[in-house]
Amino acid sequence: MKTKKVKSRKKQSRVVRPRDSRSIVHIVGDPANVEEYVRICSAHGYNVSYHCPGSLEPLTTIELSAARNESHVPANASFALELTNVDLDQKRRNLEMLDKVLPSTTAIVSSSITVTATEQASWIRHKVRLVGCSALPTLGDKPLIEIAPTVFSPGATVQVVQTFFRSIGKDIELVQDRIGMVFPRILCRVINEAAFALQEEIALPHDLDQAMVVAAGFPVGPIAWAERIGITQVYAVLKSLNRDLGEDRTRVAPLLTQMALSGTWWQQATAFHEERR
Incomplete structure (x- = not known):
């Protein structure tokens, strides 16, 4: 009697949350946005690395002991924020690099007020890891953050993102993935x-x-x-x-x-x- 061979299904990577507040959060993007979130994440105990491509001016209000300016994406980062709004070509390069270097289980949250999160997800290989957020200078200090799942975002990824933002003191509002958000x-x-x-x-x-x-x-x-x-x-x-x-x-x-x-x-x-x- 012949036995049927069952093809094993390839296990899909699942985005996981940072293990604890000592995990590394890598932040890249426009200087004003980066500065706000470096300060917030550092204040809540995260180890932070950051980079502002194309910016010649240092982020003067960031304590050097609290964050590291790294032009290379740290492969051991457990969460990433991409906060570019102005130069969308640079934004795409940033996301492609994050997607290439970081493990497929690492979530990427990207500002999606000038380009939808779904379009951004189409730029990278591991689409399920990306969720949009409402990053605009001066709004980082507000208690609420808007997040926009993409058409590729499973519930597990959204939960990981919500858990992270709650860990830095944010209330969360889920909104549709549209330019400008709310x-x-x-x-x-x-x-x-x-x-x-x-x-x-x-x-x-x-x-x-x-x-x-x-x-x-x-x-x-x-x-x-x-x-x-x-x-x-x-x-x-x-x-x-x-x-x-x-x-x-x-x-x-x-x-x-x-x-x-x-x-x-x-x-x-x-x-x-x-x-x-």
Whole structure:
């Protein structure tokens, strides 16, 4: 009697959570985002390594004893954060390198406010390991983080990511995988509307900020908040949103485009006009 040979199924790698707070978290991306999360992860006891490709300036507020600046991805990292919003070509290179070096069981959480997490997952081999998050400068210190599973994300990966963010003191909101996610999208569109108001000379920056703080209860006005975030970060979100939806209501204010592309000239011009009031 012949016995049937049963083909053994190849065991699929499953993403696992960091073993404990002494595990290594590797963080790569835009300097402002990296700096926030290096500080947060270090404060919660994680060993942190970080890298900001293309940045020539050191992260001055990071204690050297708490984190290591490493241009090479440490192969023993048990969790990775990719926090690039502006240069998407660099973001893709970062993700491809993380996917190549890290074990397939290591989760990668990537900022997905300028490109969806699902598109990012399509760039790498081990797609199930990637989940999106709402990383935008100044939001790292907020108590809530938005995370967006991809179409490839199994429940186990999402649980690993949730466990990590809870370990650094975050409340979690699961949202759909769309450009801008929720709060970053709303915030950047408010800033864009403020830029239209500036362009049409409805009010000066200080007056706009004061109106939104007093009348709308904002913790800080939209122009001041944009400066803290970084105009290029806001511009990147708005451009990606407009590219995704293709609607006139998502058009970037021409003044904001100039602000993003030409540095601090607008601050000097605004100061001149306010002095003449």
